[in-house]
Amino acid sequence: MASSKEQMEICTLMGYLQDWDHGTKAVRHCILNDFINTNRGKTGPELELQFAQGASLFLTRLTAWLRLTYMVGTCVTEQLQAIGVFLSAASGHRYLVEVLEVGGLLTFLEILRLKQLREDNKQEALKLLQIIANAGRKYKELICESYGVRNVAECLAKSKMEKTQEQAQILLELLAQGNPKYQLQVYKGLIALLPCTSSKVQQLALQTLRTVQTVVKIVHPCIVEPLLNILRTIHYEVQYEDKSTPNLAESLPVFVQQAAAAKVVGTLIQESAEIAEEFLQFRVVHHLMIAMGNLDHFDSQRQASLALEHLVRTFPAVEEHVRKAMGETLYELYMINPENLYTRMDLVQADVLAANKVNIPGFDEVPE
Secondary structure, eight states: OOOHHHHHHHHHHHHHHHHHHHOOHHHHHHHHHHHHHHHTTOOHHHHHHHTTTOHHHHHHHHHHHHHHHGGGTSSHHHHHHHHHHHHTSTTOHHHHHHHHHTTHHHHHHHHHHOTTSOHHHHHHHHHHHHHHHTTOHHHHHHHHHTTHHHHHHHHHHHOOOHHHHHHHHHHHHHHHTTOTTTHHHHHHHHHHHTTOSOHHHHHHHHHHHHHHHHHHOSOOGGGHHHHHHHHHHHIIIIIHHHHHSOOHHHHHHHHHHHHHHHHHHHHHHHHOHHHHHHHHHTTHHHHHHHHHTOTTOHHHHHHHHHHHHHHHHHOHHHHHHHHHHHOHHHHHHHHHOGGGGGGTOOHHHHHHHHTOOOOOOOOOSOOO
16 A cells, blocks of 8 residues: 555646546646746656656656647647656667657658748747667668658758757767668768758758768769869859958858868768769869869868879879969979968969869779
């Protein structure tokens, strides 16, 4: 028989659950906020103590109400935060299992796709998906099997807020780590983001690709053209226009893309001679030299210089054309220390790089 203290705790729990069951939307909103503020950071055993060993009874109500109301946006952020209290609780793995058993994963993924929901709703859903992914490989696979990569990538591409975009980036990187069955799917999903018109999305995709590339090991040919298109777009839309109407504040995000793209190019051409050759067919030397002449962003100059150095030392034809385009003085200065060339060249030399017309045809054989 339960002690009087236990009976009192059970009565308190039942009263709490009845308040929820009979409460209006406003009442439930207050209950949610009070629960979040009171219990955030608690462990599983602490939550059980708080709820007289019946915490799952409240969690079940949360997930049920979320499934009924998320499409119309009723207290979605608060409901997700409350569920997050359970999912993030140390020694509370049972709560994760309970949420997944009632379809919580599919609900969180669906929230990312709904246009009518607010950005903060999607941020909270992404945080819960991160918790699930961090629970282990089988949970990462479960997310991917539920079209998670597509949903998260689309959320990243369509979102207008950087906080949402950054949460989506974190999740994509998590799904690529320790998930050999689906890491290539994540890799291709990131490549698919490169043609996006948002400079922030492109920047986040490039940053994540640098990390994921080391996990995937292989270089997929489909990365070449979108990567070169980023360099090409930056050249035509920014480099020429800003010479007449400089606006560094507006151009900076695009220059960050340029540096990130040059760095990814450098990584890829060192990993695969075949990919290096394919980049050459897309006039990568021409675009890297333009980036080297970008006096408004030293990291673009530095990353492009390093990428070009590998091509110069690998392909004799590249060395010949680069030497001719730069001229002997600039070329010798470049080869002494490619990484620091940007600190030593003058305005005339930068213009020579930015205005280059290098085009190297005839790459039919992969170098030894």
